[in-house]
Amino acid sequence: EIVMTQSPATLSVSPGERATLSCRASQSVSSNLAWYQQKPGQAPRLLIYGASTRATGIPARFSGSGSGTEFTLTISSLQSEDFAVYYCQQYNNWPRRTFGQGTKVEIK
Amino acid sequence: QVQLQESGPGLVKPSQTLSLTCTVSGGSISSGGYYWSWIRQHPGKGLEWIGYIYYSGSTYYNPSLKSRVTISVDTSKNQFSLKLSSVTAADTAVYYCARGPDYFDYWGQGTLVTVSS
Numbered sequence: 001e002i003v004m005t006q007s008p009a010t011l012s013v014s015p016g017e018r019a020t021l022s023c024r025a026s027q028s029v030s031s032n033l034a035w036y037q038q039k040p041g042q043a044p045r046l047l048i049y050g051a052s053t054r055a056t057g058i059p060a061r062f063s064g065s066g067s068g069t070e071f072t073l074t075i076s077s078l079q080s081e082d083f084a085v086y087y088c089q090q091y092n093n094w095p096r097r098t099f100g101q102g103t104k105v106e107i108k
Numbered sequence: 109q110v111q112l113q114e115s116g117p118g119l120v121k122p123s124q125t126l127s128l129t130c131t132v133s134g135g136s137i138s139s140g141g142y143y144w145s146w147i148r149q150h151p152g153k154g155l156e157w158i159g160y161i162y163y164s165g166s167t168y169y170n171p172s173l174k175s176r177v178t179i180s181v182d183t184s185k186n187q188f189s190l191k192l193s194s195v196t197a198a199d200t201a202v203y204y205c206a207r208g209p210d211y212f213d214y215w216g217q218g219t220l221v222t223v224s225s
């Protein structure tokens with residue numbers, strides 16, 4: 001099983017500031033990595049796939065980077081609607097898909 | 109726009125079988141190219157992939173749940189279903205259906221299933 005580890009567990013950021021979230025895989029997943037945003041009481045929403053490709057309708061302030069075992073999600077200027085929990089997920093290992101434990105982005 | 113909707117009992121007794129159905133609208137399960145998935149989230153926790161089904165009936169399950177999970181498809185109703193047997197309190201979670209197989213681009217809103225006597 002590929003284990004995904006996210007850091008930090010909680011990130012306190014002021015609106016308008018930049019947020020940088022990390023995700024590490026226990027073995028290489030190439031660029032087969034997705035990021036999701038989840039707000040309370042809602043299903044996860046796909047933000048990024050292929051490590052860096054924004055999903056349909058996702059604002060340009062969200063960007064993803066990395067390959068292999070180290071990945072980053074950057075939110076360039078946090079808006080009020082961006083405070084949520086973010087998950088990474090690998091899809092390199094067929095068929096088993098695994099998620100990170102999440103990073104909560106909260107208002108500082 | 110593809111939409112998914114979970115349905116089923118919100119309360120299941122220990123040792124019984126959890127049964128949920130996901131109804132897909134806005135697209136046909138039979139059109140191919142996608143695997144229809146179940147994912148769960150324990151209260152306040154992260155996400156766990158349960159398994160997939162293809163419209164042909166091919167299935168793939170999480171090894172940690174494989175002995176208790178059955179996923180089936182009914183293409184005539186554009187639905188797929190989850191059965192999880194011998195449930196315990198540890199199976200209490202929000203259950204989501206989603207479209208895969210790599211990343212999950214469409215999700216249902218989720219349904220909370222509580223295992224309790």
